Amino acid sequence: MTDTLVSSDRKEVVIGFDRPFCVIGERINPTGRKLLMEEMKNGDFSRVEADAVAQVQAGAHMLDVNAGIPLADEPAILAETIKLVQSLVDVPLSIDSSIVAALESGLSVYKGKALVNSVTAEEERLEMVLPLVKKYGAAVVAISNDETGISEDPDVRFAVAKKIVERAADFGIPASDIVVDPLVMPVGAVNKAGASVFRLIRRLHDELKVNTTCGASNISFGLPNRHGMNAAFLSMAIGAGMTSAIMNPLHDEEMTGIRGADVMMGHDPDCMRWIRKYREPSAVDAGGEASRRDREGRRRRRA
Amino acid sequence: MTDTLVSSDRKEVVIGFDRPFCVIGERINPTGRKLLMEEMKNGDFSRVEADAVAQVQAGAHMLDVNAGIPLADEPAILAETIKLVQSLVDVPLSIDSSIVAALESGLSVYKGKALVNSVTAEEERLEMVLPLVKKYGAAVVAISNDETGISEDPDVRFAVAKKIVERAADFGIPASDIVVDPLVMPVGAVNKAGASVFRLIRRLHDELKVNTTCGASNISFGLPNRHGMNAAFLSMAIGAGMTSAIMNPLHDEEMTGIRGADVMMGHDPDCMRWIRKYREPSAVDAGGEASRRDREGRRRRRA
Numbered sequence: 356m357t358d359t360l361v362s363s364d365r366k367e368v369v370i371g372f373d374r375p376f377c378v379i380g381e382r383i384n385p386t387g388r389k390l391l392m393e394e395m396k397n398g399d400f401s402r403v404e405a406d407a408v409a410q411v412q413a414g415a416h417m418l419d420v421n422a423g424i425p426l427a428d429e430p431a432i433l434a435e436t437i438k439l440v441q442s443l444v445d446v447p448l449s450i451d452s453s454i455v456a457a458l459e460s461g462l463s464v465y466k467g468k469a470l471v472n473s474v475t476a477e478e479e480r481l482e483m484v485l486p487l488v489k490k491y492g493a494a495v496v497a498i499s500n501d502e503t504g505i506s507e508d509p510d511v512r513f514a515v516a517k518k519i520v521e522r523a524a525d526f527g528i529p530a531s532d533i534v535v536d537p538l539v540m541p542v543g544a545v546n547k548a549g550a551s552v553f554r555l556i557r558r559l560h561d562e563l564k565v566n567t568t569c570g571a572s573n574i575s576f577g578l579p580n581r582h583g584m585n586a587a588f589l590s591m592a593i594g595a596g597m598t599s600a601i602m603n604p605l606h607d608e609e610m611t612g613i614r615g616a617d618v619m620m621g622h623d624p625d626c627m628r629w630i631r632k633y634r635e636p637s638a639v640d641a642g643g644e645a646s647r648r649d650r651e652g653r654r655r656r657r658a
Numbered sequence: 659m660t661d662t663l664v665s666s667d668r669k670e671v672v673i674g675f676d677r678p679f680c681v682i683g684e685r686i687n688p689t690g691r692k693l694l695m696e697e698m699k700n701g702d703f704s705r706v707e708a709d710a711v712a713q714v715q716a717g718a719h720m721l722d723v724n725a726g727i728p729l730a731d732e733p734a735i736l737a738e739t740i741k742l743v744q745s746l747v748d749v750p751l752s753i754d755s756s757i758v759a760a761l762e763s764g765l766s767v768y769k770g771k772a773l774v775n776s777v778t779a780e781e782e783r784l785e786m787v788l789p790l791v792k793k794y795g796a797a798v799v800a801i802s803n804d805e806t807g808i809s810e811d812p813d814v815r816f817a818v819a820k821k822i823v824e825r826a827a828d829f830g831i832p833a834s835d836i837v838v839d840p841l842v843m844p845v846g847a848v849n850k851a852g853a854s855v856f857r858l859i860r861r862l863h864d865e866l867k868v869n870t871t872c873g874a875s876n877i878s879f880g881l882p883n884r885h886g887m888n889a890a891f892l893s894m895a896i897g898a899g900m901t902s903a904i905m906n907p908l909h910d911e912e913m914t915g916i917r918g919a920d921v922m923m924g925h926d927p928d929c930m931r932w933i934r935k936y937r938e939p940s941a942v943d944a945g946g947e948a949s950r951r952d953r954e955g956r957r958r959r960r961a
Contacts (some may be wrong), residue, residue, distance in 0.1 A: 542921055543929055549922030553897060574922075578929055580914070580936035587918025590890040591897035594856060611883070612915075615890025618845055619852030619877075626846050626881055633883035 357531050359494050359566045361417065364466035365445040368416050370534060370566045370599045375622045376589075376613050377417060377599035379449055379470075379568065380410030383440065384421035396427050400439055411444045413604040418444065419472060420461070421451035430460035437461050449496070449601070455483045462491040469493045472601075473536065476501035476515045476522075485526040494532040495523070496568060499555075505538055507545065509555035512537055517563055534566045534599060535559050541576035542584075548574065549588065553595040560596030571600040571609070586612030593620060660834050662797050662869045664720065664750040667769035671719050671750050673837060673869045673902045678925045679892075679916050680720060680902035682752055682773075682871065683713030686743065687724035699730050703742055714747045716907040721747065722775060723764070724754035733763035740764050752799070752904070758786045765794040772796045775904075776839065779804035779818045779825075788829040797835040798826070799871060802858075808841055810848065812858035815840055820866055837869045837902065838862050844879035845887075851877065852891065856898040863899030874903040874912070889915030896923060 358371040370377040383406050385392035391402050410418055420440055422433035433452060440448060450461040451472040458471055473496035474484040488495045497519040499505075499512040506512050516535045523533055537555045540548040552569075559567050574588045575581035586608040589600060593616035604610060614632060617623045661674035673680045686709050688695035694705050713721055723743055725736035736755060743751060753764035754775040761774055776799035777787040791798045800822040802808075802815040809815050819838045826836055840858045843851040855872075862870050877891045878884035889911040892903060896919035907913060917935060920926045 546928060547924045550924045553922070578936075579933060579938065583914040583936070584918045584921065584932070586889070587893040587915050588922060590893040590915070591919060591922055594894035594897045611886040612890050612893070615887045616894060618887065619856070619891055619894050621850045621853045625849060629887070630882060633881075633886070635882065 357564050357566055359531055359534055360468065361447040361470050361494055362467040363441060363445055363447045366447065366467075368447050370568075372560070372566075372596070372598065373622065374598070375617045375628070376593055376597075377568075378415050378604050378610070378613065379417040379419050379599055379601045380406075380413075380415035380604050381419050381570070381601045382406040382410055382603060382605070383418060383436065384451065385424050386421065392424050395422060395432060395436070396424050400436065403436055403439060404443055407440045407443050410604050411446055414610055415446065415604040417447050417449055417470065417599075419449040419451045419601050421472075422457065423452060423454075429454050430457040433457045434460045434464045438464050441466055450493075455487065458484065459487055462487060462493060465491075470534065471495040473498050474519065475499075476519050478502070481519070481522050485523055485528060488523075488532070489526045489528055494534060495528070496536050497523070497533050498536045499538055505540075507540075507551075509537075509551045509558070512555055513558050513563070516559060516565070520563060520565065530563070530565055534568045535563070536568050536570075539569045539571065539573040539588075541578075542574050543577040549591070553591060556592060556595040556597045560598075566598045567596070568599040568601060569597065571602040582606050582608040585609045589613050590616040590619075593617070660867050660869055662834055662837055663771065664773050664797055665770040666744060666748055666750045668748040669750065673871075675863070675869075675899070675901065676925065677901070678719075678920045678931070679896055679900075680871075681718050681907050681913070681916065682720040682722050682902055682904045683709075683716075683718035683907050684722050684873070684904045685709040685713055685906060685908070686721060686739065687754065688727050689724065695727050698725060698735060698739070699727050703739065706739055706742060707746055710743045710746050713907050714749055717913055718749065718907040720750050720752055720773065720902075722752040722754045722904050724775075725760065726755060726757075732757050733760040736760045737763045737767045741767050744769055753796075758790065761787065762790055765790060765796060768794075773837065774798040776801050777822065778802075779822050781805070784822070784825050788826055788831060791826075791835070792829045792831055797837060798831070799839050800826070800836050801839045802841055808843075810843075810854075812840075812854045812861070815858055816861050816866070819862060819868070823866060823868065833866070833868055837871045838866070839871050839873075842872045842874065842876040842891075844881075845877050846880040852894070856894060859895060859898040859900045869901045870899070871902040871904060872900065874905040885909050885911040888912045892916050893919040893922075896920070 358369045360369050422436050449470040449472045452458050471488050471493045474480050475498045499516040501515050520530050542548040575584040590612040618629050661672045663672050725739050752773040752775045755761050774791050774796045777783050778801045802819040823833050845851040878887040893915040921932050
């Protein structure tokens, strides 16, 4: 029954065992987005603004904000981005950096209780990040790797996550403020990645009783029909007990997989959110087929 | 590690814990298909032929064959339909009737080891169907309800399934020849239907160690976007240990959910089936988006 509360100055969101799945929008991140990187470096935040609004409109409950730009003043840019995003949307943010000074800079301007993304079990990271999390009363994503890297053995990764939870307790941070990322490997490279991460998620849920998150699209890296695979992964991960993911909320297939899983878990009372989202007068009986046929028919007639 | 082997005269199929999910095509069934019912009654089997071929082409591993036509000679029509279908496709069949004489008539003409659909825990059904299953060396779908109806309590349904397995053993039918249908209720009517059937599937898998099947589309009865919900349900049910379903294989969303779940379970070595199915030169990186945009672009340009 673990609840992790995060907030902005206007809104609280709870990541929890008996809650709808928490979608953390991943788009505000210049990694691999050359254009966004150039713009952010040059003080142009128009794309950040558009991404913030679009992701919340698409159903993101939180947004991840990353300003990882090589050779730039990341602490300053991250703080500026956070202030901007908080002025535009009311959802809580995940403050995402591998640079501790940037995390602190972001936390210092953030209004509400943030999610810090992230700490690993590496000794140096634990000693630097956990005091910050405590100082600002934040929650934190705990990634289950340490100095030895990422183990393929889910039991080792469980032990690593447990170590972070224990060390956090030493700093006065409760387990309910830790969201474990069990690390999703690409199933195209590691064939057992799906099955083994589900086992790990279940143990984290049942034994360590912590909330969980992941970079969901990792699972399909290098494979065709990534959205179809991500959707199956997300539904199954929710079935195994995963409670949030850092992902792109603009993709319908993934969001449908999540909304369906929320219904299956009993986290969408009377299916009201599902019905509100998908009800169309002509599509109630045919799962959208009727209206799709209508649109295609009209398109053909126009052609 | 339970394997349920079924066969035609030309092909063996194994429903099993460590196997790809078994899709049993549901289309050859006049229930609710008025036109098909009229045609079958009048000896016109053209639609049966088309349905048989289309379902196998779409990826069905088995076909369910039902000839439930009120006031017609169901035993004769079922036997005729089975002979026809076996002449057209090589997949094993599930012989589906609530009339014991029709089951026997179907079994008597069937070539191979059929799946009998179905027996319940009602005393009369057990006494009539199980001897037939034994006589013809078939496998059987066991539906977890009895004289008292369908319990909403998954523990009661587990006990009912267990009773059928035990009674079958008395007739010399091994548990590996029993595929339990835990009964999927519409989640629009019973909000906990998803969560409770997953728990039941997991118990049937872990404790009773039997294969499982279900009428998958029941879950979304009465709700919009049925295909999206069915897909989420199927992925999650496979994650919980379900090994087959009686369903419509002509719907892409459901089939993608199943193929994705097979990958996640490690039942698609090196993702070869996934890659073969979805690889398009222009779609490898974008999950089909690129090619979809291409097609739509062409359509607009033509218009």
